[in-house]
Amino acid sequence: LAKTTQPISMDSYEGQEVNITCSHNNIATNDYITWYQQFPSQGPRFIIQGYKTKVTNEVASLFIPADRKSSTLSLPRVSLSDTAVYYCLVGDPNTGFQKLVFGTGTRLLVSP
Amino acid sequence: NAGVMQNPRHLVRRRGQEARLRCSPMKGHSHVYWYRQLPEEGLKFMVYLQKENIIDESGMPKERFSAEFPKEGPSILRIQQVVRGDSAAYFCASSRESYYEQYFGPGTRLTVT
Numbered sequence: 001l002a003k004t005t006q007p008i009s010m011d012s013y014e015g016q017e018v019n020i021t022c023s024h025n026n027i028a029t030n031d032y033i034t035w036y037q038q039f040p041s042q043g044p045r046f047i048i049q050g051y052k053t054k055v056t057n058e059v060a061s062l063f064i065p066a067d068r069k070s071s072t073l074s075l076p077r078v079s080l081s082d083t084a085v086y087y088c089l090v091g092d093p094n095t096g097f098q099k100l101v102f103g104t105g106t107r108l109l110v111s112p
Numbered sequence: 113n114a115g116v117m118q119n120p121r122h123l124v125r126r127r128g129q130e131a132r133l134r135c136s137p138m139k140g141h142s143h144v145y146w147y148r149q150l151p152e153e154g155l156k157f158m159v160y161l162q163k164e165n166i167i168d169e170s171g172m173p174k175e176r177f178s179a180e181f182p183k184e185g186p187s188i189l190r191i192q193q194v195v196r197g198d199s200a201a202y203f204c205a206s207s208r209e210s211y212y213e214q215y216f217g218p219g220t221r222l223t224v225t
Contacts (some may be wrong), residue, residue, distance in 0.1 A: 008134070012135065030127070034213075041218075041219070042216075042218055042219070043116070043203045043205070043216025043217050043218055043219050044155065044203075044216050045216065046213045046214070046215070055221075058124060087154060098145070098160050098167065098168055098210050099157035099160060099170070099171065100145075100147075100154070100155070100157060100205075100214060102147075102154030102155040102156050103154050104152075104153060105154055
């Protein structure tokens with residue numbers, strides 16, 4: 001499974017756009033990139049998944065450059081309730097996602 | 113459609129006792145995963161089960177830990193003779209197929225005194 005590197009923490013204010021970048025230099029051809037969100041005292045929650053270019057859903061956007069060695073999770077206009085830990089995971093859905101490998105994640109703090 | 117259910121939410125055990133953690137997957141999900149999270153750390157995979165089968169237990173400690181997912185009833189993670197180092201949050205997740213996104217339960221916080 002490809003190793004990922006993310007910033008340990010980020011700070012933002014309500015209403016701002018937040019971009020969290022994840023490095024995955026040894027991503028394999030069949031690997032997908034998935035982001036999870038975890039609030040305190042809760043289990044992680046799937047946010048978004050992508051393979052290349054851009055994916056957008058009602059919660060976030062995921063930008064993946066052509067070389068796929070990094071990805072950026074973009075949260076538009078964050079609110080206080082977006083304060084959480086965000087995990088970037090890389091793996092092949094057909095083989096690697098049976099055991100999700102979580103790093104330490106990025107702790108996002110949104111202030112008023 | 114109810115989410116993944118775990119009980120108890122909090123469990124306190126003395127050293128040497130047994131801990132039993134239960135997980136009911138989402139309706140229609142036959143794949144169950146257990147993860148452990150120590151304070152300030154990410155989740156660590158423990159075991160992956162399908163009904164009546166253990167598919168991958170590469171993350172399970174070799175001793176004292178066992179897991180099952182019977183044909184009927186919830187999945188059980190069992191820790192025998194607990195030690196202080198077993199204190200952690202234990203999360204269960206389920207999926208419809210092995211490559212679908214996993215849905216996590218609220219976790220069981222085990223405290224060993």
